[in-house]
């Protein structure tokens with residue numbers, strides 16, 4: 001089993017347990033359920049910098065990155081830095097995140113929030129909405145075409161943006177469909193952890209114009225962004241590069257300042 005298989009196996013158990021404990025009706029009763037969502041796709045198309053800054057405590061590839069800071073201070077720092085949106089990892093077992101992190105980020109800032117999760121069931125999309133997300137991530141490597149279609153429809157009914165993540169041509173072909181707002185190319189192979197910006201560069205020409213292009217993972221310098229912009233990318237998801245510092249907000253501020 002590769003790491004992605006392990007994450008999905010754990011996620012199936014987790015979702016089944018949660019469904020048995022917290023009914024959908026309870027999630028739908030959340031005061032956040034009917035709030036107006038903010039479109040990340042729109043923010044990215046209007047931005048010249050396009051940074052989506054991530055809250056990431058640890059990861060399977062890097063182990064501990066930063067366990068010390070509160071989500072509140074990281075979120076405030078990212079907002080002040082001028083990030084277009086914030087990605088909040090909510091997986092507990094492999095990333096040390098939680099839905100409470102999402103809730104805290106929502107209470108702290110007014111920018112689009114991405115629930116960064118391994119979504120395999122519409123229940124998790126309803127959870128995302130109830131905890132204040134504006135965007136959900138769908139990972140093509142763990143979903144078939146029909147699942148992508150159904151999960152996208154659920155997200156759209158809840159007025160959430162959809163960021164569809166691919167890593168190769170085959171995943172891209174099965175993912176191109178109405179309702180997807182942003183196509184994210186993950187530079188990290190989630191099965192081997194190998195990272196290469198060439199993945200974003202080579203897939204860019206295959207992504208139809210109507211999708212906002214986002215490059216994800218392994219981005220650590222301005223030069224990389226400038227290059228990716230030449231390939232049509234409008235969004236850049238950055239986690240470790242900010243989170244590994246003592247002050248992710250400050251680090252994002254310096255980064256974004258140099259992009260302007």
Ligand SMILES: O=C(O)c1ccccc1NCC(=O)[C@H](O)[C@H](O)COP(=O)(O)O
Nearest residue numbers: 059060061190216217218219238239240
């Ligand atoms: O980051 C990992 O090790 C990882 C392993 C397995 C599945 C997903 C993983 N990461 C999720 C992400 O896609 C990244 O957190 C995100 O793109 C930011 O990447 P980075 O800037 O390299 O921290």
